[in-house]
Amino acid sequence: MSLEFSADAQKKIAAACERYPSKQPVVMAALHLAQKEHGHLSDDVLRLVARTLDLPYAHVYGVATFYTMYRREPGGRQTIRMCTNISCMLRGGYEVLEAFEAKLGLKRGESSADFTLVEEECIAACANAPCAVVGTEYLLDIKPEQVGELVQRLKQHPHPESEVV
Amino acid sequence: MPTEIGTRVVTARFGNPDAKTLPGYERAGGYAQLRKALAMRPEDITAEVKASNLRGRGGAGFATGVKWGFVPKDAKAVHLVCNADESEPGTCKDRELMFWDPHLLIEGMVISAHALRAVHNYIYIRGEMMREYVVLQHAVAEAYARGYLGKNILGTGIEVHLTVHRGAGAYICGEETALLNSLEGLRGQPRLKPPFPAVKGLFGNPTIVNNVETLMNVPAIIDKGGAWFNALGMGRSGGTRIVCVSGHVNKPGVFELPMGITFNQMIHEVCGGVWKGRKVKAVIPGGVSMPPLDASELDVPCEFDALQTDERIKPVMVRPGQPFDLGGGRQLRTMAGSGGVVVMDDATDIPRAIWRIMKFFAHESCGQCTPCREGTGWLEKVSRRVAEGHGKDGDIDLLASISHGIAGNTICALGDAAAWPMLGFLTKFRADFEAKIADRKGKAA
Ligand SMILES: Cc1cc2nc3c(=O)[nH]c(=O)nc-3n(C[C@H](O)[C@H](O)[C@H](O)COP(=O)(O)O)c2cc1C
Ligand code: SF4
Numbered sequence: 202m203s204l205e206f207s208a209d210a211q212k213k214i215a216a217a218c219e220r221y222p223s224k225q226p227v228v229m230a231a232l233h234l235a236q237k238e239h240g241h242l243s244d245d246v247l248r249l250v251a252r253t254l255d256l257p258y259a260h261v262y263g264v265a266t267f268y269t270m271y272r273r274e275p276g277g278r279q280t281i282r283m284c285t286n287i288s289c290m291l292r293g294g295y296e297v298l299e300a301f302e303a304k305l306g307l308k309r310g311e312s313s314a315d316f317t318l319v320e321e322e323c324i325a326a327c328a329n330a331p332c333a334v335v336g337t338e339y340l341l342d343i344k345p346e347q348v349g350e351l352v353q354r355l356k357q358h359p360h361p362e363s364e365v366v
Numbered sequence: 367m368p369t370e371i372g373t374r375v376v377t378a379r380f381g382n383p384d385a386k387t388l389p390g391y392e393r394a395g396g397y398a399q400l401r402k403a404l405a406m407r408p409e410d411i412t413a414e415v416k417a418s419n420l421r422g423r424g425g426a427g428f429a430t431g432v433k434w435g436f437v438p439k440d441a442k443a444v445h446l447v448c449n450a451d452e453s454e455p456g457t458c459k460d461r462e463l464m465f466w467d468p469h470l471l472i473e474g475m476v477i478s479a480h481a482l483r484a485v486h487n488y489i490y491i492r493g494e495m496m497r498e499y500v501v502l503q504h505a506v507a508e509a510y511a512r513g514y515l516g517k518n519i520l521g522t523g524i525e526v527h528l529t530v531h532r533g534a535g536a537y538i539c540g541e542e543t544a545l546l547n548s549l550e551g552l553r554g555q556p557r558l559k560p561p562f563p564a565v566k567g568l569f570g571n572p573t574i575v576n577n578v579e580t581l582m583n584v585p586a587i588i589d590k591g592g593a594w595f596n597a598l599g600m601g602r603s604g605g606t607r608i609v610c611v612s613g614h615v616n617k618p619g620v621f622e623l624p625m626g627i628t629f630n631q632m633i634h635e636v637c638g639g640v641w642k643g644r645k646v647k648a649v650i651p652g653g654v655s656m657p658p659l660d661a662s663e664l665d666v667p668c669e670f671d672a673l674q675t676d677e678r679i680k681p682v683m684v685r686p687g688q689p690f691d692l693g694g695g696r697q698l699r700t701m702a703g704s705g706g707v708v709v710m711d712d713a714t715d716i717p718r719a720i721w722r723i724m725k726f727f728a729h730e731s732c733g734q735c736t737p738c739r740e741g742t743g744w745l746e747k748v749s750r751r752v753a754e755g756h757g758k759d760g761d762i763d764l765l766a767s768i769s770h771g772i773a774g775n776t777i778c779a780l781g782d783a784a785a786w787p788m789l790g791f792l793t794k795f796r797a798d799f800e801a802k803i804a805d806r807k808g809k810a811a
């Protein structure tokens with residue numbers, strides 16, 4: 202099966218190529234776009250990116266597997282990135298992560314159709330610990346007992362990461 | 367929200383949504399410094415930055431003007447890259463700065479690019495900062511439309527371009543050579559230095575990498591002069607200091623403070639003291655890569671040199687009686703790092719805290735160097751068993767010797783960043799580790 206990028210993505214990739222002396226640096230943006238359009242980065246999607254930028258498949262594979270935000274397997278519509286690093290841990294970050302696990306019925310690292318739950322490293326909102334980021338939305342100063350309400354709100358007002366690309 | 371203590375150079379518009387728009391920024395006096403700088407010779411801008419004693423706010427505290435001076439005079443193409451990868455645990459200033467004042471960053475970058483004669487420039491923003499990416503993309507488009515960026519900025523014939531490049535999740539991309547590889551579309555693995563980026567960096571060209579906060583200070587230096595900026599600071603460190611205070615204080619936050627403020631003042635006068643009426647046990651002064659301070663060391667200012675040399679701070683030891691040698695017999699106390707100040711109260715489980723830090727480094731090691739890849743993995747495993755109450759006799763020495771084996775033996779500073787806090791916590795909180803291990807034995811008996 203030969204996949205394609207949408208016309209909009211093709212336009213974005215062409216514009217990005219103007220910003221660098223070669224096409225290679227556009228691989229990160231192209232992978233973000235590919236993930237948005239195809240949900241995850243299957244081998245076929247990686248081949249599409251390689252073909253689009255005239256790069257070897259192995260190069261694209263190497264990049265796609267280095268960075269944690271690219272996913273090789275299907276995930277949920279939204280990704281909840283819950284920080285448990287030092288500042289968050291000191292103010293109950295693990296308890297909040299456990300509350301998310303309980304409310305979503307997911308373990309850290311798992312996905313449902315709606316959500317992927319990620320135990321994240323510091324998300325640079327430490328002064329509002331414990332905190333999480335969902336697309337463009339930051340959830341700050343979270344208490345375990347607020348988690349149910351937060352999940353409800355995200356269902357009503359989703360912030361998929363793909364909205365940014 | 368910053369406090370009223372002292373002058374605000376880079377956080378003056380925090381909390382003002384109007385200032386984020388180009389018209390709002392212009393109404394507040396924005397882009398006037400760019401006009402002024404465009405009429406200056408590049409050398410004169412660099413001289414002003416040198417005189418200001420502006421030091422890098424990304425971690426190492428290197429003098430910005432001196433670094434700019436390393437670019438070879440006959441360079442054909444030069445790049446300026448803004449490091450907006452902020453991911454040092456405990457640090458949350460760059461994200462706020464970009465969110466509240468994106469045009470101040472752009473103005474600082476265009477002035478700096480002019481000083482460096484850099485045409486194609488980039489902001490490398492961390493992948494998880496999706497909200498700030500949107501803000502920056504919008505601001506850059508506004509700046510192009512108004513002629514602050516482009517082929518012929520403000521009709522001066524000077525060409526400056528700016529592209530926002532989004533990462534995709536990897537702490538190591540904050541290290542400047544890993545960042546450059548990532549920007550080139552490669553895996554984000556650090557390069558051997560030398561050559562340093564200022565000589566051979568992005569696309570093989572001389573490249574200056576500077577932190578967000580560093581570049582945002584440049585317009586004020588053009589406005590009020592290097593001498594003014596230097597006088598705001600302390601010793602060889604010009605300007606103010608942004609600290610991100612998190613952990614067990616009553617009012618955590620991002621504050622722009624005088625360079626000479628002490629940790630005790632910061633905690634008690636700015637952040638309302640330690641929560642729950644408790645006392646301080648430990649303070650990480652500049653992101654988790656830096657050795658901690660104990661409660662007796664908090665009258666030291668947060669200034670760069672003080673944290674490295676003030677004798678009120680005990681040196682980090684490899685084991686009791688053997689100070690850690692930074693080279694040439696120089697002792698390691700701590701460093702100002704990224705400004706991430708993490709306060710731990712006297713009820714903190716120190717072994718568990720250090721385990722979480724080691725888990726981070728083990729996860730983020732890029733794997734190129736054996737001492738770092740294997741060593742961080744072992745630090746995580748051994749510190750975990752100590753934290754979970756299964757520590758063995760000799761684990762303290764084991765942790766120290768693994769750390770000692772990593773430090774100084776790796777391609778990039780991530781190895782040191784894991785080893786230093788491990789040794790620092792063992793030096794200053796040894797009794798906590800001993801108690802945890804003894805507790806295990808008590809249970810087994
Ligand atoms: C492992 C590691 C991670 C780093 N992360 C960052 C970062 O997130 N942001 C940053 O500005 N500097 C970071 N640095 C420091 C950069 O390598 C570089 O020194 C800095 O961006 C230079 O800018 P400055 O001189 O303005 O501080 C990191 C360094 C190391 C070794
Ligand atoms: S020290 Fe660690 S992170 Fe740095 S290059 Fe070596 S393996 Fe990679």
Ligand code: FES
Pocket residue numbers: 284285286287288289290322323324325326327330332455456457
């Ligand atoms: S430690 Fe959780 S946001 Fe920084």
